Amino acid sequence: MSKLEKGSILPKVATYQSFEGLRALADQTLDCKEKMIYYWGGVENMVDVFDEEYEKEFYIPTRLKRGIGLKLIIPDSQMLEDYQESDAQENGKPVRLSPI
Numbered sequence: 001m002s003k004l005e006k007g008s009i010l011p012k013v014a015t016y017q018s019f020e021g022l023r024a025l026a027d028q029t030l031d032c033k034e035k036m037i038y039y040w041g042g043v044e045n046m047v048d049v050f051d052e053e054y055e056k057e058f059y060i061p062t063r064l065k066r067g068i069g070l071k072l073i074i075p076d077s078q079m080l081e082d083y084q085e086s087d088a089q090e091n092g093k094p095v096r097l098s099p100i
Contacts, residue, residue, distance in 0.1 A: 040073040
């Protein structure tokens with residue numbers, strides 16, 4: 001029986017529903033080894049976790065300092081454009097995120 005058949009390479013899946021759980025998940029993304037975060041979902045969910053102070057004074061600067069990229073797979077919106085602008089200002093160069 002191969003590893004695939006045994007299920008040994010299946011990803012671990014966790015769900016987060018509370019503010020504390022979602023904030024902890026956001027903090028965990030700053031330790032990713034792949035150096036790329038892929039977010040798939042609605043901007044509204046991000047707003048629940050990323051208040052302006054956390055985002056601009058901690059999350060974005062920390063993510064950029066650690067060389068971690070971000071790909072957002074979300075509908076194009078004004079909020080997405082605002083987030084791109086915030087990233088660009090912190091990074092000092094234009095950033096293009098990936099809307100769907």
